Amino acid sequence: MKTNIITKNTVKVLIMSILFVAGAVFSMRAQENTLSISGTVIDAGTKRPMVFASVSIQDIGISIVTNGEGYFTLKFPRAYADKTLIISYLGYHTASIPISSFLDSNKPLTIGLIQAALPIPMTTIRPLDPLVIVKEAVSNIKHNYPQERMQMTGFYREMIRKGNTYVTLSEAVIDVHKSPYTPSFAIDQVGIYKGRGSIDWRRIDTVFVKFQGGIRSALDIDIVNNLFLGVNVTEIEQYYDFTMEHPVQMNERINYVISFDQKPFLDEILFRGKMYIDRESMAITRVEFNMNIEDKENATSLFIRRKPFGLKARVEYAAYMVQYRQIPEGLWVFDYSRTDLKFNAKWDRKLFRQNYTISSEMAMTEYSRETYKIPRESRVKTTDITLDRVADFEDPGFWEDYNVIEPESSMESVISRIIRQLRRRER
DSSP states (O other), rough: OOOOOOOGGEEEEEEOOOOOOOOOOOOOOOTTEEEEEEEEETTTTOEEEEEEEEEETTSSSSSOOOOOTEEEEEEEEGGGGTTTTEEOOTTBEEEEEHHHHHHHHHEEEEEOOOOOOOOOGGGOOOOOOHHHHHHHHTTHHHSOOOOOOEEEEEEEEEEEEEEEEEEEEEEEEEEEEEEOOOSSSSOOEEEEEEEEEEGGGOOOSEEEEEEEHHHHHHHHHHHTTTTGHHHHHHHHHEEEEEEEOOEEEEEEEEEEEEEEEEOOOOOOOOOEEEEETTTTTOOEEEEEEEEEOTTTTTTTTHEEEETTTTTEEEEEEEEEEEEEEOOOTSOEEEEEEEEEEEEEEEEEEOOOOEEEEEEEEEEEEEEEEEOOOOOOOGGGHHHOBHHHGGGGGGGGGHTTTTOOOOTOOOOHHHHHHHHHHHHHHHH
């Protein structure tokens, strides 16, 4: 069975020999006087790893999310060794574990989260067919999402790790000319306002990994604009199985949770994940999904754009998440997206493999109906490498006291630190 999956728009990675990167390079935060803890977050009942679970130090703006295997490594100053780690996930009871428990263990801990029951008033109960709910949510897109272009300001962060060590970091304040949620050929336009990048040359050996099209990919994850990434919505039951999960509460609103997975007899590389649908408006509020690349020999070719001769690479997982926010006029808008991609690389005639993880986040900070097109020459392209592009938009004075890229700082913490600069720009 053939499908028109738009795999060419998925995340791509560019592997090449070491390149000279033009522009100033910001120093990474010194690693001295820091501690590191690791663990795996799982569902206590099913024992399945929990992807994108939030892991943070209580009352401190240091956080991370679990990767596609439910695993995390968090680095922090020694001064916080007596604090408590908070692990949370939608629809589950939050876990609190002293950091000392991790430090006392000689191996990563496994944290099991318990599902939280959400009581729903009897008046809201009705026969629930997950496929019917999904189709209803799709039919309501024209009512729940903007049908005209919007202007957005956002913040983008991109990180590449070799093992557990950050190799490159990039950050950018971006302008987005968002396309309407209508059947059309319109695409989002995005430009960089301010940016900066950092490279740890000490950690780069025989290959230099670059992430191609990161900013564009972060917008392409807007699954409401590209439902099921290319499968015709009228035929989704031919490609996917849907299952009703326990409902959850998001922002004091009840959400249906529907899991989906490609049918087992399909050979194509599709997706599995969870879709959250607001019970009141029937709007899609959040989607978490993984590409089904396990045991697929041809999966690597979807991601590895170029690599040196003699280097073998294999993609381990590709995990994505997109979330929407309801604005005062009642419509739902693109709010946040995240990508996590892990692969390993091995040279011929060498014994050990090296793991690489690429993560990117995009969060919107401002929305406006007063739109303007991004000049064509300023638009970020799918072939652009963020680390290279931000060199053209460096302005050390813009970041003020946020003068060092901090990969363990939460997006909320970073945005709160630069919000004054953004507001000053608006004036």
